[in-house]
Amino acid sequence: MSLDPSEDEAVPALYGSTVSSDRQRELLTTGAIPVAVYGLGKMGLPLAGVYAETTGTVTGVDIDPAVVESINGGTSHVVGEPGLEDLIAEQVERGRLEATTDGPAAAADARVHVIIVPTLLDDDDTPNLTTVESVIDDIAAGLSPGDLVIAESTLPPGTCRDVLEPHLVDESGLAADEFGIAFCPERTSSGTALRDIRGQYPKVVGGVDAESTRAAAVVYDELSDNEVHPVSDATTAEAVKVFEGVYRDVNIALANELGRLADELEISVREAIATANDLPMCQLHDPGPGVGGHCIPYYPHFLLSRMDEPMELTRTARQVNDEMPTVVVDRLEQELAATGIDLADASVVVLGVTYRPGVEETRASPALGVIDELTARDAAVAGVDPLVDPAEYGARAVEIDDLAAESFDAAVIVTPHQAFDRIPWADLEPMVVVDGRDAVDLSETPHRVYTLGGTARGRAPTDNGSDGPVPADDRSVSADGGNHV
Structure with a gap:
């Protein structure tokens, strides 16, 4: 890619520069300040695309050669994101976006480094920062004075201050005050990533120092149509993102705990x-x-x-939500027993394997727990999902249109995909149906139906289905978790 050097610097910097913020914005949006985006997954690629349309000089970095090849061919490997395929094709064709597996080379050319890779958990539920630290190694190999490093990956509070900054100092040979680090959490959901990145929600920015915060605000003032919300420091910004998730988890756990009272109270x-x-x-x-x-x-x-701090409320909420697949199978076993069928002798079809309708993602999906629990209790388990193959998750795969030819003792509705609207329930052999979402009205069918928490009479079931932000005025959302990186 060709750069358009400014009269101020050959390759202008954002951090610690004497150039005015207005001039920096001009340089950023005319391609003079190159950007590298590390991680081109379901949120990283949309972010790289928006950076490309805004700045004009973006290199995307990913460890998967097939991903890099598809992007350089103008194709998006991420599905289910309206507008993304066209955006990537346009930016690649115009020479504003390219991809590589060579992280250090991309870092050497860039002045802004954006990290958006997942932070997963080890078997003991400890956050594993290996992937983030690997990216930091690549950035350190090409880090120059005046560079700005932005983490969008969700991180444990304190990571920028206690892990990323010392790591960059040790590996790059630069002093801590020679480059900037800011945490600017992504606030996006699968299926609306471009809308969200472009400004659906205020953009939080927080740096390890005031200059890092200022420089990050310059970037996101251009990327986002919404307001930029600077906070006191990077740790506060990291806490904002984690607190949003904890709030959702605790609120969902409360709903699930209350839902389990339906039978005892004999109410919906x-x-x-x-x-x-x-x-x-x-x-x-x-x-x-x-x-x-x-x-x-x-x-x-x-x-x-x-x-x-013991954080007993948060810990209990996690336990309640983790137990829900077992609760679902317990209810199914009870309903089958009422009809004289032993779960160990039953054939059960699980409807929906992905964690959310319309999203091709199964990570931590409740359906996986339901399938595992059914299998552990010796049921014969089949699965239906229009987006993924249930056989990869321990269930015999069945097509929607083949359900009428099958004979099941029970069905469990976990994820109500829109495609399930065409299930001919009235034509299926009578069975026990456990509806985990209050998703279908089977009152005119021969099936015995148990709805988790009861049916909300007179109200259509709601399904916000977002792992991302929930609008403050959306007071009717379902407990199905959510999406990122």
């Missing part, structure tokens, strides 16, 4: 929740079969594994 808890939510100060979620996705099931552990 869903109806009670819907009515309680008439008050603006009440924002109860709907109960569901568990919490899935990249974010909500993981973020509480970013605190639980590191803090001295």
Whole structure:
């Protein structure tokens, strides 16, 4: 890519430069300040695309050669993101975006480094920073004075200050005050990534020092149409993102705990929740079969594994949500027993394997727990999903259109994909149906139906289905977790 050097510097910097912020914005948006985006997954590629359309000089870095090849061919490997395929094709054709597996080379050319790779958990639920640290090694190999490093990956609070900055200093040979580090959390959901990145929500920025915060604000003032919200430091910004996830997890756990009272109280808890939510100060979620996705099931552990404070509420909420697939199977076993069928002798079809309708992602999906629990209790398990192959997750794969030719003792609705609207329930052999989402009305069918938490009479079931942000005025959302990186 060709750069358009300014009269101020051959390759202008954002951090610590004497150039005015207005001039920096001009340089940033005319391609004079090259950007590298590390991680081209389901959120990284949309972010790279928006950076390219805004700045004009972006190199995307990914360890997968096939991903790099597809992007350089003008093709998006990420599906289910409206507008992304066209955006990538346009930016590549115009020479504003290219991809590589060579992280150090991309770092040597860039002045802004954006990290958006996943932070997963080890078997003991401790955050694993190996991937982030590997990216930091690549950046350190090409880091120059005046560079700005931006982490969008969700990180345990304190990571920029205590891990990334010391690591960059040790590996690059630069002093801490020669480059900037800011945490600017992504606030995006699968299926709306471009909309969200371009400004659906305020953009939080927080640097390890004031100059890092200022420089990051310059970048996101251009990238986002929404307001930029600077906070006191990078650790505060990291906490904002983690706290958002913990809030959702705790609220969902409350809904799930209340939902489990439906049988004992002999009421529809869903109806009670819907009515309680008439008050603006009440924002109860709907109960569901568990919490899935990249974010909500993981973020509480970013605190639980590191803090001295016991955090019993957060810990209990995680336990409640983790138990929900077992609760679903318990209810199914009870309903089957009422009809004289032993679960160990039953054939069960699980409807929906992905964690969320319309999203091709299974990480931490409640359906996986349901399948595993059914298998452990010796049921014969089949699965239906329009986006993934249930056979890869331990269930015999069945097509939607073949259900009428099958004979099942029970069905469990975990993830209500839109494609399930064409299931001919009235034509299926009578069976027990456990509806984890209050997703279908089977009152005119021969099936025995148990709805988790009861049916919300007079109200259509809601399904926000987001692992990302929930608007403050959305007081009717379902407990299905959410999406990122």
